[in-house]
Amino acid sequence: KQWYQRRVRGARDLGMKSALDEHLALMASNIKDRPSLGVYVDRVETPVAWCICYSKGSLGSLHVSDEHRGKKLARILLRLMTKKVVDTHGILPCGNVHFDNKASACLLTSEGWTKLPVNYSKMFVNPSYLP
DSSP: OHHHHHHHHHHHHTTOHHHHHHHHHHHHHHHHHSOEEEEOSTTOSSOSEEEEEOGGGEEEEEEEOGGGTTSSHHHHHHHHHHHHHHHHHOSOOEEEEOTTOHHHHHHHHHTTOEEOSOSSSEEEEOGGGOO
């Protein structure tokens, strides 16, 4: 939670305090109450990559910092988090990708996830986890 608080301080100074506080509270709640994973380097308290599970098995906030991209961290986190959601909740995870995020859509597709026919965004599921 501390690393995330530092990350939004600058935005608070720009007048977005209430929305960021609400977002921070949601993220902290999700990290505490639902499966989440982070990658840390050299015992630094700020993760270099993370993935958080939202309600009903929706994977979100999969992020890798710029200096650690290209090391397959997103792929590893996606695989681990998918297994964690299935094992913890017994449900099929899904991923909601912003419509212009081609990198994430390519990652999910390369990992066997299938795009669902919805218009507002790119929703993916991994059918290999179906019972």
